Amino acid sequence: MHGWTGKILRVDLSAGTTHVEDLDPRVARDYIGGRGLGAYFLSQEMDPGVDPFQPENLLIMATGPLTATRTPTGSRYMVVTKSPLTGSVTCSNAGGRFPRELKRSGFDAIVFKGKAAHPVYLWIEHGRAELRKASHLWGKTVNETTDILLSETDEKARVACIGPAGEKKVLFAAIMNDKDRSAARSGVGAVMGSKNLKAVVARGDEKVSIAHPERFSKLRKEALSKFKEANKDQQPILRAFGTSYAVGSNQSIGILATKNFQQGTFDHWEKVRAETMVEKYLEKPKYCSDCPIGCGRGTRVKDPGFEGEGEGPEYETIFAFGPNCMNDNLGAVLKANYICNDLGMDTMSMGGAIACAMELYDRGYLPEETIGSPLKWGDAGAIVEWVRKTGLREGFGDLLAEGSYRLAEGFGHPELAMVSKKQDLAGYEPRGIQGMGLAEATSPIGGSHMRAQTAYFEVFGVPTVIDPRQWKGKPRLVKIHQDIASVIDSTGVCYFFAIRYFVDPVLEIVPEGFGQFLSAVTGFDYTADEVAKAGERIFNIERRFMMNNGFSRKDDSLPDRMTKEPMPFGPAEGHVVHLDEMLDEYYDLRGWSRDGIPTREKLEDLGIA
Amino acid sequence: MKIEVRLFGFLLRYSPHKREVLELDLGAGSTLEDLAASLHIPTSEPRMNLVNGSHAGDNCVLNDGDSVVLLTPVEGG
Numbered sequence: 001m002h003g004w005t006g007k008i009l010r011v012d013l014s015a016g017t018t019h020v021e022d023l024d025p026r027v028a029r030d031y032i033g034g035r036g037l038g039a040y041f042l043s044q045e046m047d048p049g050v051d052p053f054q055p056e057n058l059l060i061m062a063t064g065p066l067t068a069t070r071t072p073t074g075s076r077y078m079v080v081t082k083s084p085l086t087g088s089v090t091c092s093n094a095g096g097r098f099p100r101e102l103k104r105s106g107f108d109a110i111v112f113k114g115k116a117a118h119p120v121y122l123w124i125e126h127g128r129a130e131l132r133k134a135s136h137l138w139g140k141t142v143n144e145t146t147d148i149l150l151s152e153t154d155e156k157a158r159v160a161c162i163g164p165a166g167e168k169k170v171l172f173a174a175i176m177n178d179k180d181r182s183a184a185r186s187g188v189g190a191v192m193g194s195k196n197l198k199a200v201v202a203r204g205d206e207k208v209s210i211a212h213p214e215r216f217s218k219l220r221k222e223a224l225s226k227f228k229e230a231n232k233d234q235q236p237i238l239r240a241f242g243t244s245y246a247v248g249s250n251q252s253i254g255i256l257a258t259k260n261f262q263q264g265t266f267d268h269w270e271k272v273r274a275e276t277m278v279e280k281y282l283e284k285p286k287y288c289s290d291c292p293i294g295c296g297r298g299t300r301v302k303d304p305g306f307e308g309e310g311e312g313p314e315y316e317t318i319f320a321f322g323p324n325c326m327n328d329n330l331g332a333v334l335k336a337n338y339i340c341n342d343l344g345m346d347t348m349s350m351g352g353a354i355a356c357a358m359e360l361y362d363r364g365y366l367p368e369e370t371i372g373s374p375l376k377w378g379d380a381g382a383i384v385e386w387v388r389k390t391g392l393r394e395g396f397g398d399l400l401a402e403g404s405y406r407l408a409e410g411f412g413h414p415e416l417a418m419v420s421k422k423q424d425l426a427g428y429e430p431r432g433i434q435g436m437g438l439a440e441a442t443s444p445i446g447g448s449h450m451r452a453q454t455a456y457f458e459v460f461g462v463p464t465v466i467d468p469r470q471w472k473g474k475p476r477l478v479k480i481h482q483d484i485a486s487v488i489d490s491t492g493v494c495y496f497f498a499i500r501y502f503v504d505p506v507l508e509i510v511p512e513g514f515g516q517f518l519s520a521v522t523g524f525d526y527t528a529d530e531v532a533k534a535g536e537r538i539f540n541i542e543r544r545f546m547m548n549n550g551f552s553r554k555d556d557s558l559p560d561r562m563t564k565e566p567m568p569f570g571p572a573e574g575h576v577v578h579l580d581e582m583l584d585e586y587y588d589l590r591g592w593s594r595d596g597i598p599t600r601e602k603l604e605d606l607g608i609a
Numbered sequence: 610m611k612i613e614v615r616l617f618g619f620l621l622r623y624s625p626h627k628r629e630v631l632e633l634d635l636g637a638g639s640t641l642e643d644l645a646a647s648l649h650i651p652t653s654e655p656r657m658n659l660v661n662g663s664h665a666g667d668n669c670v671l672n673d674g675d676s677v678v679l680l681t682p683v684e685g686g
Contacts, residue, residue: 237619237683240619241618245618248617248678249659249680252662252678252680253663254662456683460683461682462682465657467664469663571661571662
């Protein structure tokens with residue numbers, strides 16, 4: 001095979017064994033890799049009703065055919081499992097260097113099942129896999145764990161691991177790689193912890209076979225020279241400012257989610273914007289393997305009480321610990337980010353839990369005795385302290401560790417958790433950005449800005465400006481974008497590169513786009529139709545897994561605040577999300593019933609048995 | 610007419626004294642294109658416009674008291 005290694009590593013943690021099996025080329029072609037391949041395995045091999053913390057839950061780490069091929073940004077992988085936070089299939093994406101190393105160590109994907117009797121880690125070296133004892137690592141932070149593992153395996157290896165949060169099954173625990181990169185959402189780290197699996201260490205230099213090397217080389221050079229041309233007068237905006245650049249644009253449009261989504265603008269936004277971060281804390285940009293962009297932030301904080309260093313924050317982290325908690329102390333946001341990375345947690349759901357707790361406290365539903373101290377809006381010190389205690393499940397942190405939905409429900413007000421499918425919404429106030437609202441409501445993983453990053457169109461006008469407050473036309477935009485994203489998520493390259501090659505201004509998938517890379521690398525002829533169909537197939541096989549878990553229209557939801565309470569002030573004043581209207585049209589476009597269930601015809605047409 | 614202008618991203622370099630927020634005095638009927646020209650922003654410079662929080666094209670006619678944001682769009686990935 002080309003592109004794919006053709007090898008899947010199967011790990012039975014209960015038996016303590018590993019074996020290698022061949023990847024079926026037909027499955028590879030139809031589901032591509034990453035998210036698609038993970039969803040395929042999950043739906044074929046697992047009882048969908050399994051509890052996520054049961055040994056039978058599969059934990060899948062999957063690269064894509066473009067990972068480690070030197071396609072620009074080709075160093076991404078997906079973690080796929082059944083989520084303990086949402087009860088749905090989840091896919092959690094990460095970049096950095098580990099994905100490339102995993103592919104070069106000889107495998108397209110690792111499928112873990114079962115549970116080890118004692119903590120273990122998986123060491124993969126040039127195609128050989130070995131389960132090793134990890135009791136000496138249990139309880140250690142991500143940074144400590146990574147350093148020890150490199151010293152006992154190979155200093156040139158790459159590490160993906162959980163921290164104490166994953167071990168303690170914090171419902172939004174992450175799997176961290178290369179210390180600061182995260183497969184963060186939906187508690188994939190908690191599933192890993194439930195299996196007594198501490199880490200995966202990979203080392204390899206197997207080159208990925210390219211089917212048409214000259215064609216691929218030409219495509220690669222063209223892409224890089226387009227990139228150079230677009231950035232000839234100055235560096236890319238993402239390298240200069242990072243994703244946090246969105247703070248200014250979102251504030252200006254009125255979609256900077258603030259105060260647990262009570263408003264879309266934050267009075268002190270200038271204190272937490274990208275320009276402030278660059279000025280006060282940025283040391284250097286950080287790059288994933290084979291990436292020309294460099295959107296990562298190497299940062300350091302010297303502010304007393306918040307000292308630390310590491311990578312980040314991203315826009316979502318700034319929103320989650322900043323405006324969403326009414327906090328204007330950027331140093332504290334960075335510190336919270338570093339702690340999340342070191343204990344291994346999703347910054348979005350962590351911030352969401354704290355913001356929700358702040359609102360519950362503010363309204364008198366969450367007693368101060370339960371917390372042990374006040375929890376007022378904007379308390380920077382409290383935010384940092386509760387992040388740490390949540391990662392260790394200490395005191396009230398044990399409740400925060402269950403996530404905002406279960407927290408709010410426990411105090412009688414689930415409507416105050418800003419979630420969809422119990423997963424915290426991203427930092428775009430949906431009342432001011434209708435497409436994102438629909439995308440989050442219909443995302444398979446619950447709240448997420450990445451299952452269709454509609455801000456590209458609705459905020460940044462890439463490739464063309466679309467009015468964020470207009471709901472008409474959004475069902476089609478979201479449906480197409482979700483299918484595209486499903487493919488991107490399966491190929492092993494980064495959204496920031498791939499989105500440029502997919503969509504033309506009238507939102508049809510571009511035949512001369514991404515399919516060309518896939519065809520040149522794999523040797524299969526990925527036409528525009530086939531690419532589009534693969535995306536739809538992946539999205540629908542996930543939906544079928546959800547259907548078998550009782551998900552339907554009632555779960556494609558947003559909080560009542562978004563759909564029933566007009567935005568109180570700001571540029572999006574007066575707006576609500578027109579979710580019901582959009583859902584009807586969206587389901588029709590998807591070929592699903594009005595209750596959000598794929599029809600038999602649709603599944604058969606996509607080849608999903 | 611008085612227009613409040615903010616310059617984000619690389620457009621800050623076109624601001625006198627590098628101040629991000631400017632109060633400009635423009636003639637009635639001025640467009641965004643006129644505003645950009647008054648700041649000597651070349652037409653080749655990538656730019657996205659927001660007027661009172663909404664996307665706007667270069668031929669958008671401005672009104673007294675409008676809030677304008679000119680920003681470098683996300684490019685190159």
